Amino acid sequence: MAPRVFYISDGTAITAEVFGHAVLSQFPIEFEALTIPFVETLVKAEKVKLQINDCFITTGERPLVFHSIVNPDIRNVIYSSEGMDYDFLNTFVAPLEQHLGIQACPVLHRTHGKGNHSYEARIDAINFSMENDDGQTMKHMDKADIILLGVSRCGKTPSSLYLSMQFGIKAANYPFTEDDMDNLKLPDALKRNKNKLFGLTIDPNRLHEIRQSRMENSRYSSLRQCRLEVKEVEMMYKRERIPFVDTTNHSVEEIATKILDVTGLARHMF
Amino acid sequence: MAPRVFYISDGTAITAEVFGHAVLSQFPIEFEALTIPFVETLVKAEKVKLQINDCFITTGERPLVFHSIVNPDIRNVIYSSEGMDYDFLNTFVAPLEQHLGIQACPVLHRTHGKGNHSYEARIDAINFSMENDDGQTMKHMDKADIILLGVSRCGKTPSSLYLSMQFGIKAANYPFTEDDMDNLKLPDALKRNKNKLFGLTIDPNRLHEIRQSRMENSRYSSLRQCRLEVKEVEMMYKRERIPFVDTTNHSVEEIATKILDVTGLARHMF
CATH class of the missing domain: 3.40.50 (Rossmann fold)
Incomplete structure (x- = not known):
């Protein structure tokens, strides 16, 4: 027992x-x-x-x-x-x-209480990550602390939210989709924030599995498409010298702390 | 030093x-x-x-x-x-x-690793909370573990996200707005999920402060409007026997764990 x-x-x-x-x-x-x-x-x-x-x-x-x-x-x-x-x-x-x-x-003693003077900053960070998820707007990219990049379903959203929730970091994220693949390049709002960009990548087989469970037997979820997108995006990271991590075998905690470790962004505590 | x-x-x-x-x-x-x-x-x-x-x-x-x-x-x-x-x-x-x-x-030993077999359930919960934030759709309310209610800026979004991120709980949330106040009632999708409803409330003065910092000197942020909305919503919680907590002096951790304590929802760990 x-x-x-x-x-x-x-x-x-x-x-x-x-x-x-x-x-x-x-x-x-x-x-x-x-x-x-x-x-x-x-x-x-x-x-x-x-x-x-x-x-x-x-x-x-x-x-x-x-x-x-x-x-x-x-x-x-x-x-x-x-x-x-x-x-x-x-x-x-x-x-x-x-x-x-x-x-x-x-x-x-009130470890997880609201006593912390920077509590409002944390709530602001969470709202920022919500409002700047999945490239829904490019207006606030200049205010982001970090901008995560990657293909659909590679882990951008949970990682952004964890960065804001746990560490009070304003994390935006931006997706590269099927339509971008012929000529993959950074939009202007990202280009001028190049020092904030951080890439996520994932094993194409794992990506295929994840996408299949959302949209079975579509072009979007095909292994061929997953392979193509991951390859194109990784090539762009290297071409543009954007640091990146592989999320395949890592939890959101590991991805988020790895990003902070590589970028040197401060870890706030709440 | x-x-x-x-x-x-x-x-x-x-x-x-x-x-x-x-x-x-x-x-x-x-x-x-x-x-x-x-x-x-x-x-x-x-x-x-x-x-x-x-x-x-x-x-x-x-x-x-x-x-x-x-x-x-x-x-x-x-x-x-x-x-x-x-x-x-x-x-x-x-x-x-x-x-x-x-x-x-x-x-x-890998406390915050991905070894946990329920890791996918956690990511699903995070995505669920994102997609069912702020009443943007009522389609999936039947699949929610919990549905948070409250006026704009009382803490629904950070609390929902924390519940999903930390505890793997599918938390939706639904706002009551200015337009609802004349005749405050529950939409059908919420009525048929009554046992999942949990209300948030907040001190009207604090709400006024928060709204002022977003939309200064608007009707939305006026103390009068904040008082009205909070009063109406609290009356509805009591009328409908919906349990609720005051978020004014509490962190997201405290709000989330209080909700689990009151509802008896299981705390998963990741």
Whole structure:
């Protein structure tokens, strides 16, 4: 039976999930996880404790509990459960206090809150990426931080949105389509923003698969067309000296961080 | 001077950032952070070690180093630097190995990689949210996992995108506009998906501010209009028994996780 895991927090529990997931992904087994956010009161904490204890009684195994709870009274309720506690934040607070010579003020802790002064910039970036997706307008290219290029379905949209959502970067994207292939060149709005261009490419076989699932047996989805488009676009990247990455085996996180790594664009955090 | 921080990883370094940011946000001071992803070779690790040591020489203080590196040889290079190491993943691996009675296989570790079999579902969710943003079509409402409602600029779009990006949820959203206000009611496509509806609301003063920055001194952005729209929409939520949250002081993370908490929709992880 898959070991049971609880992610518990008085906030969104996103940090607990990300951290727990990173640690547990080092083990070659499956886990069954339950996330419980917003445990802000003793009453809620007692209910969670009962859930943890029930899980122990039902499975006969102590569930793993990854938690990040600020209030010590609430935290103690979770500690008093039958779970195996992994208090990943507090483990590091004491050594950091010593190194920095500063007391932690955990009441201020709100990792995924709105306290960040640049929060508006992030929302602006998300709206920018939405409004400048898929070449629907060229009007704002001068305001973009980065402009992703590529053929249809190579990963431009999710990558642009991730760049804006996670890092607050104004990412536009522009598609090259079937009609462009005879004479592939950069539109003027892109030419004058050449230093912002970043290309995406993809294995033609994978592209063929993706397009087939959207538009089966069309010219658009044919392997022949996929091969042609990828070849033409890659040749243009090289001709124009546009940096590019292959998205085939990479997640949006990997594509986005690779783009930042290559371009040197700053990673903001929210 | 702000203490210096390095986030280092052989992958995207997103986990190192999220974790370090969560720990450091408990301290009432500013930090100056640098993220270095994709440290996959000994040569790169030696370069990073030099950067850390330079930082120590320049500032006279040991920089904090949050790292998650799988390869022990590469990790040892970082360990041998003048930084203060916080190896947040490995700290928990040994106790987990003991509890689970299983050896960790850190070679497989790729938290933000594409290994996850449900990765395609995530991309589908992102595309769904893009294509069903702002009521641009009602055709696919039956396929949505959730449909966010609200007036213009109350946070529908960023919340929908976050739900799809972070949790793989097909989130559509639908706006109520000035023209709807005389006789506010749900379109048929929403009525027949009533159990998927979730309302957003916002403080009218804040809405006024946001709209002013987009369309100054218009009827759309007037405080009077903002008050009217928010009042009408909230009355409809109550009349139709649609659950809703106030987005005014909340981040997209908080809004999204609150929606999942209230609706009971499953949080997928990627």
